[in-house]
Each structure stands twice: as C-alpha cells, then as structure tokens.
Amino acid sequence: MDLIDLNAVQRPVFVLAERHDALDKPWHAQRRAQFVHVSEGVLTVRTDRGVWVVPPHHAVWLLPGALHRATSLNPVVTRTLYADTDAVPVPAENRVVSVEPLVDELLLAAAQFGADYPADGPESRLIDVIVDRLPLLAKAPLSLQYPRDRRILRIADALLAHPAQSGVLDELAAGAGVTARTAARLFVKETGLTFGQWRQQLRLLIALERLGAGASVTRVALDVGYNDVSSFIAVFKDSLGETPARYFR
Template sequence: MNRTEWLESGFPDNILQPVAGHMVVLDSAEEAHPHSHQKVQLLFAISGVITVEVEAGLWTVPPGCAIWIPSGATHAARFVGQASIAMLYLAPEIAASLRAECGIIFVPPLLRELILRFSRSHTPFEDSGMVKAGVGGPSAREERLVAVLMDELAAAPEEPLHLPMPRDRRLRRIALAMLDDPAQRLTIDEWGARVGASNRTLSRLFREETGMSFGVWRHQLHVGLGMQKLASGASVTNVALDLGYQNVGAFISMFKRMMGVSPARYFDLQQETVGEASSAEPMAPLAAAGAEVVEIGLERLRRR
C-alpha cells in the first residue's frame, strides 16, 4: 500500500512500541481521507501547514506546532504547500493522563528534538519491519526517553487555532457561507436578516457554541485560510484581497493581532525551523506526490 493508504488503514495500531513514528516530505498538496485508529497520533508541522478536520470543527496547524489527535477520533487531514511532517503514534495506555480532546500545542526546542528523535527511529512503511521493530519491548534508555516525551507533551502550551463549528442551524448556515466565500464582509446584523435572528441572539449563540465572538470566529477563519494560501506560495497582497480586505495593511494588522507576528515574520520563523531540522536524516518523499487533492472537507461539513 502507498503511504496515504497506510495512514488511513488503521495499520498504525499494529505498532508494538509504546511510541513510534516517521517523517515525510510532501512536494505538493495531499489529503488523508476520514479514518481513525486506536493509537493516539501527534502530527508535527516542521514546515508547511496541516488542516485537520474532526467532528467538532477545523484545526489549522502552523509550522512549529503539532496537533494531538486522541485515540478513536475520526479525522481527515490536508497537507498544504511543501510540507515536512513528523508523525508519532502513542499507545493509549501511556497517553491516558494527557489530553482527551484534539488540541494544537506549541512545540518548544526539547519537545521538538524528542519528536524528531522518535520519528527518525523507524521506517514504518515496510509492513514486516514495522511490526517486528517492537519485538522484545523497549530498552531501558527508550523507556526513559518515552517518560521525558510524556512530561514535555504534558507541559507544552496550547495554541488557540481551533475553528469550532456551531450546531445551531442558523449559525451553521452563516459558518458554511463564510467558508464557501470568506471574502464576504456582512455584519452580524446583515447575517441576522438573512437567517432570521437578531444581532443579540446570534451574538449570544456564537459565544455559547464556539466560545468566541462572531468577529473573533471570522478572524480565526481568515488566519487559517490565510496560512494555507501563504504556505501554497500566494503573496500576502493576494491573500488579503481573496479574504475581502480592502488593503494589505488591514490583513497584516488582523494577522498580527491574532498570531503575535506579521505574516512575513511568521513564515520567516517557519524557514528558521526548517533550517534547524535540515540536519536530520533524509526523509522519504510521500508516494504519489502530485496526485490530485480531493476537496471533500467542506462537503462533509455541509452534510452534517
């Protein structure tokens, strides 16, 4: 099977080690369709951007961050741009005391080195080697490294890059319309007129169901979409226009307010991260690079 099929097949559950992983380089956009496995999964974006869809919403994982996907969670993933990804699979019993839900964490230097160490130590795409690698159990040194990894994962700060999808049919109609056309600049009063609800009702429901105000939710959407477009090579100016901003300065100000740095600085930091990881062993390119990406994420959300 190729690597995308492997990722979706549940084969990671055959891993015998408490922690195992691998690294891949993607030359173009790729997508893993909805799947689940009993292993907890950690996807670390060394470069490029990962978008993960779970039932509760969409998660945009920028470079230097990782997403925690709990055991049994059905998820789909899209990898945007020339991405380098480190993937770890953790036995549920050792991860039980950590996060019970999806979450994006910032990866400090020590945690990054631990993730890279475990992701370089296996070549999981040869089925027999993957299973046999765990025979005999981990060494004492490996057990100590796993313990440090768990400590660092528990201490890693979370990043607020989740785009929660509301359940109320009126809010969902607004959310899906904005996903379809993020350049729309309607006010909450104008949206209320379209869906038959007052400003006050929509504002209250948005906070109750997403934990965000309408304005913050829209900015979170724009940050996620903006990072995807920038990772694909689009200019900041074109991204700003595509997202409905009257000028590039307004988009940069919004991005900096949400992320703490400008888009240019953000992707400069990405390149620094790539440079620090460049001393790693060569990473195997994902099979079938350049295959057509099936745009299924929004369609699945519409059907819910």
Template sequence: MHAFEAAFAEFDPDATVAPVVAVHLTAQQRRSEQPVHRHRKGQLILALRGSVTCHVPTGLWMVPPQCAVWIPPGMTHSNRVSQHGQVCLLFVEPDTAPLPEVCCTLSISPLLRELILYLAAQPTDYSPDGPTHRLVGVLLEQLGRMPTEQLHLPVPAHSRLRRIADALASDPANRSTVAEWAQQVAMSERSLARLIKAETGMSFGRWRQQLHVIVALQRLSAGMTVQRVAMDLGYESVSAFITMFRKAMGKPPGRYLAERNRGEG
C-alpha cells in the same frame, strides 16, 4: 492513489506493539487529504514545512510550521496537508502519559522536534528496555510541557450556523454582517448573535477573525504573499490585514512565520 495518501493508508499505528511510534511523510505537487478516520492511539501531527488543517467533530485546527495538533485517542478526524508540506505523525498509546483529553494546538520546541524526528527514523519494533524506549520517556515528558497556541476555530453544531461556517470557509472574503446572515438563515439578528456566542464562545466578528487567521496561516505557509492573502481575505489594504493579524497573534505575519520556521517560540 497519491503517494502521500498511500503512505497514510499503509501505516496502521494501532497494529504496532510499541506504545509510541512516529512516521515522517511528505506531500508532493498538490495538497493531500486523509479521509475521516480514528485510531486507538492518540495522535500528534507536527508540521515541519507548509501547514496542516485538522477537522474534528467540534472544530477546525490549524497547524503552522513548528506547531502540532494533539488528537486524543479514539476521536474521529481528517487531515489536510498543504502542497509540498512535510509532517511528522506521533502516535501514543492511551494512558502511556498524562496528555490532554481534548484537541489542542501545541508549540513544539526544537528539542522535542528533533526527538520526534529521531523516533520516526527508528524501527517501530524497538526493544522495551533499549535506548529508543528510554528516549521515548524523555519525549513524552517534553511533550507534556509544551504550551498551547490559540489556533482553533470552533465549528458550530447548529445547522444554520454550519451554513454560515461553510459559506465563510468557501469564501473567507465574504463581508456580510450579522444582520445580513440573519436574513439568509431566517433568524433575527439578536437571536443569531446570541446563538453564535453560545455555540462558539465568540462574537461573530471574533469568530470570523479567527477564521481569517487560520486561512491566512494556511496560505502564507504554502508560499502565498502577504499582499495576495490580504486581497483574498477581502481587506482594503495590506496594513489593515497586518494589523488584524498582529492583534490576534501578537506579531505581524512575516515575523510570526519566520520564527516558526526557525523553531522559535
């Protein structure tokens, strides 16, 4: 077993008495993936370097540097960390703090990042009336104030839409139209468009764009160039890719990731 997966397997957050615990992990020469599992505690996955992709039953969540995904208690999920990635995992006992009841991607402030890193360096059996416990109170208060990021890709439950989602995830450069996909899954174009909107809340074009943003962040965070990512996603030019990214995220990819790596909002 790879060292990263072994560390995941050896640490059982639900076996700890402390209501909030953290662990700092690093991937090595290849990307690392954690099998589908669940915890009694809620889990925050903070990406320190590289990226994390989290699969839950209803979607795909992307965690670029200086962001985190919150997974509510009891929800099944799996995590994939990019090559040379670093993550910090924070586990929170249910009802310890008023945290979201659904998955969401959070922008993490430099203060909260340092609080989580500090907790990860402390023993998990800290005293309930000691300084670490008091710090945890501040940490949870800060966590509740973090803004959300729109880095969620709804994954359709319908079997025909799953086929399309799986095909696009395997080949994000696929430029098939709704009409062409409709023919492949034996539906009318109008019925497929309505079904995609009902299942994802997005048009097909918007849904595919969201997939492109997530894949782009995944690859850019792993060190791939903007030119290579644009080509891999099937864009005719780098400028066309940058325009798409800026429209979706409000900033060009280089600036977006530079600010994330510096811990800026």
C-alpha cells in the same frame, strides 16, 4: 514512510515520519491518540466540530477515535507520535500547541527508529523524555470551533465558502432564517466567541493556510476580506506575535 499496520504495533508510544507533495487524506480515525508535528509546510485538520491549522514547529493533538480529515495545499513534512492513552497525558480536547526546539529534535530522532525498538534500550528512554515534555507545550490559538445549531451553521458555512464577504450579521442571519440577536447569542454559546471574533479567527486560519502555500501577504489579505493590508498584518501580529513575513521564516 513505509506502510505498516498501525494496529499491530506493540510499543505503546512511537513516532513515524511522512512527507507529502500535497495532502488530501480522507476522513479516518485512529484508535491511539496522535500528536502530529509539522516541520515543513502547513497542515489543516478538520472534524465535524471544528478546524485546526498547524504551521511549522507546531503540532495538533488528536484524541483517540476522532474522525478527521487532513489536508495541505503544498508539500508538508510531519512526524506523528502515536500513543496509548495510558502511556501519555492526553489533553481533554483536540488542540494545537507550539513545539519547542528540544521536542523538535527529539521527534526527529525518534522517527529514525520508528515503531520497532526495544522496550529497555536508549530508544525507549528517548521516548520517555518526549512524553515528559509534551504536557509542558503551550496551547496555540490556531483552532476554530464550529457551531452546532443548524441555523448558525449556515452562517458559518457561508463564511467558510467566502471568507472575504463583508456582510454584517443582520444580513447573514436573515439569510439563515434567524434574528441577528439570536445568532449573536448562539455564536457565543456554541463557540465561545462573538460573531466578529469567530469571523476574524476564520480569516486568520485561512490566511495561514494560503501563506503557507506560498501566496503573497497582499493577495492573502484581499482574499480573506481585508481592504487594507496593514490592518491584516496588525491583526496577524496581534494574534500570533509576529508579522506574516517573520512567522514563516
């Protein structure tokens, strides 16, 4: 993508394409909403509240002003729709959605003319079709909310650093200076998931990152804490509807 001043763009909605051999974009925010679509690779977006993992044919909605960091372990190709909030129905929270083939192709076409197009030409009408389709895209279960309580966040940070560790909640809670009962209650209150569900989702998202970077299913299963590869494949398929091999075809 040629460097442009995003704040100087006059169009309320536009699409820009980028390709990176690997990505480690520092913390930043945009004044517009962003719909970041991944066509190749796997993109990971983090805020202070959580993480969103975006495989091919998915996109992440980022709200205006959301301070975030974007990373990818391997080459990644994105097409990002930037939008003023009065021009596009923006969801109430950051989320990952599945992108249908029609929207895939429309974003590809819109990226060809980018931010410089007439307000009353065919390009504008193509953008209108994209805007009409965006609210219809289904939410995908590819995010994880971080707890806010400092004691529970210590447990979350320990699991983020070492997802394969097999410690039970009693052990992890003791290390964080909180009872297991309180930790269990706070996980549900602050993340909407039980401790076990939270850890399983964390392992799933880390597995997606590493599979997208080309690691083998067996290696990834062991790295995120599964001794039985078949169990990992079953959890993956139950969560995402496909085995790892089929998911990344």
